[in-house]
Amino acid sequence: MTRRHEQIAEALRTAIGDGRHPVGSALPSEAELAAAHGVSRGTVRQAVSALEAEGMVGSRQGARRVVLSTAPSQSFAELRSFAQWARGGGHTPGGLVLESAPGRADGEEAALLQLPPGGEVLRVLRLRTLDGEPALLERTVYAGWIATSVAELPDDCESVTQELYERTGLVFAHGEHHIDAVAAGTEDSRRLGVRRGSPLLRVRRTTTTPEGRPVETSDDRYRPGSVVFTVRNSTRTNPLVRSALA
Amino acid sequence: MTRRHEQIAEALRTAIGDGRHPVGSALPSEAELAAAHGVSRGTVRQAVSALEAEGMVGSRQGARRVVLSTAPSQSFAELRSFAQWARGGGHTPGGLVLESAPGRADGEEAALLQLPPGGEVLRVLRLRTLDGEPALLERTVYAGWIATSVAELPDDCESVTQELYERTGLVFAHGEHHIDAVAAGTEDSRRLGVRRGSPLLRVRRTTTTPEGRPVETSDDRYRPGSVVFTVRNSTRTNPLVRSALA
DNA sequence: AAGTGGTCTAGACCACTAC
DNA sequence: TAGTGGTCTAGACCACTTC
Known part of the structure; x- marks a missing residue:
């Protein structure tokens, strides 16, 4: 990484992580950091604002920045790719395609994938395991333009994200996630090994x-006790919205 | 709002919201926006990076920014305060304290609130309603130093956040949220009017x-079908983490 | 080759905090 | 009152996309 602001951010993350800046303590001033790293104040601000977006430090005008958390940094890749996330946490991911069939988009799917009504899609039902235990059931709908490549993947493909990137150069860059709780249906309970009606995330x-350009839309159901989602936010960074249903 | 970058961001949100920049279209270049608003490029970049953090636009080096979504902006206040959030969505919030009792922090609570083991806390059980319907049950533990002020609030206080601010000047600024699904227990089901064992968020x-400085820690349980959490993210902005349980 | 966003500099002034 | 972060300017160069 040759970008100075990213180097400085990484140095600060390390310093916070190993206790040189404990939770609750104040960070050096921007001027001090700029002098220490031999860069301008603007570059230092780029670095610390990354930590702020990650929820690791808080800031108030007029006072020094405060360390809020020592937690490691997050990554979109880990959120998007089950396999990358699992390996990053020291777990062993597994995947198995249970069903795969071409079809036509219904109204909602067409809107989400920005396809014409009735456009071609590929529906895939996939079971994901964590250390050999069923963790979630994915019902994914892929847009027609990527369907051929997805259909060619092996059934037990561990990381769809990585395979698609290597085969087609496709990169996932943005995501929108809606989170709620539902009761396990018949298929959910059979596939995940839980009782019918038990809570799923x-x-x-x-x-x-x-x-x-939308690539896929998916309904993922997590077995309770296997996974927790965490959001860290601040007055300045607003990643999460709570929405009421109609 | 006198800050130029916030004015420009708001103008862009409005333009995107009313269709002048449809989803999928390209935004004007930074140079064009700077000229149009009579500011420097740096100020324009502050504005568009706010939209990027909100997930409304995406960017790639060398190409113009692309509109990803027309959704309105989010706010930490809305996430933190049930009442503010509900009113913002046109709903009527309600609140009722069911139980309130001083106590001593157990190990986990002491760690979360950065209190000494056995430190004084105030435990409050509160039912929140949305348009008259039970929406969630809050089990909140307040740190001792704010407990007196909380205990003085009326039982049917609509917005704890706002009342505490007006009475003590206390401001909530950062939050960490862990999201999963559980089955409704006996008390949950009675208070929320759902069957025992039914899924709760x-x-x-x-x-x-x-x-x-930690103020409170809470276990909130949402009735299914009442509320959905939404996260929008990008390669660059990483608000959400998925964690496995031990 | 021209345009665009990403990075970086070296200043400036202001609002707010801490003492 | 001195220090600090928030805002803003006016440049510069580079990597990348588009044509």
Whole structure:
């Protein structure tokens, strides 16, 4: 990484992580950091604002920045790719395609994927495991233009994200996630090994390319006790919205 | 608002919202926006990076920014305060304290609130309603130093956040939220009017002041079908983490 | 080749905090 | 009152996309 602001951010993350800046303590001033790293104040501000977006430090005009958390940094890749996330946490991911069939988009799917009504899609039902235990059931709908490549993947493909990137150069860059809780249906309970009606964490998501072109939309159901989602936010960074249903 | 970059961001949000920049279209270049608003490029970049953090636009080096979504902006205040959030969406919030009792922090609570083991806390059980319907059950633990002020609030206080601000000047600035799904227990089901064992969305959160001092930690359980959480993210902005349980 | 966003500099002034 | 972060300017060069 040759970018100075990213180097400085990484140095600060390390210093916070190993206790040189404990939670509750004040960070050096921007001027001090600029002098220490031999850069301008603007570059230092780029670095600390990254930490602020990650929720690791807080700031108030007139006072020094405060360390809020020592937690490691997050990554979109980890959120998007089950396999990358699992390996990053020291777990072993697994995947198995249970069903895969071409079809036509219904009204909602067409809107989410920005396809014409009745456009071609590929529906895939995939079971994901964590250390050998069923963790979530994915019902994914892929837009027609990527369907052929997805259909060619092996059934036990561990990381769809990585395979698609290597085969087609496709990059996932943006995502929208809706989180709620539902009761396990018949298929959910059979596939995940839980009782019918037991609580599942549902995440409905749509992912797009860097250009904003939708690639897939999915309904993921997590077995309780296997996974927790965490959001860290501040007055300045507002990643999460709570929405009421109609 | 006298800040130029915030004015420009708001103008862009409006333009995107009313269709002058449809989803998928390109935004004007930074140079054009700077000229149009009579500011430097740096100020324009502050404005568009706010939209990027909100997930409304995407960007790639060398190409113009792309509109990803027309959704309105989000706010930490809305996430933190049930009442503010509800009113913003045109709903009527209600609140009722069911139980309130002083106590001593157990190990986990002491750690979350940065109190000594056995430190004084105030435990409050509160039912929140949306348009008259039970929406969530809050089990909140307040740090001792704010407990007196909380205990003085009326039982049917609509917005705890706002009342505490007006009475003590306390501001909530940072939060960490852990989201999963659980089955309704006996008390949950009675208070929320759902069957025992039915799925609830659980959010465990800790909130701190701008200085990073923890104020409260809470276990909130949402009735299914009443509320959805939404996260929008990008390669660049990483608000959400998925964590496996031990 | 021209345009665009990403990075970086070296200043300036202001609002707010801490003492 | 001195220090600090928030805002803003007016440049510069580079990597990348688009044509």
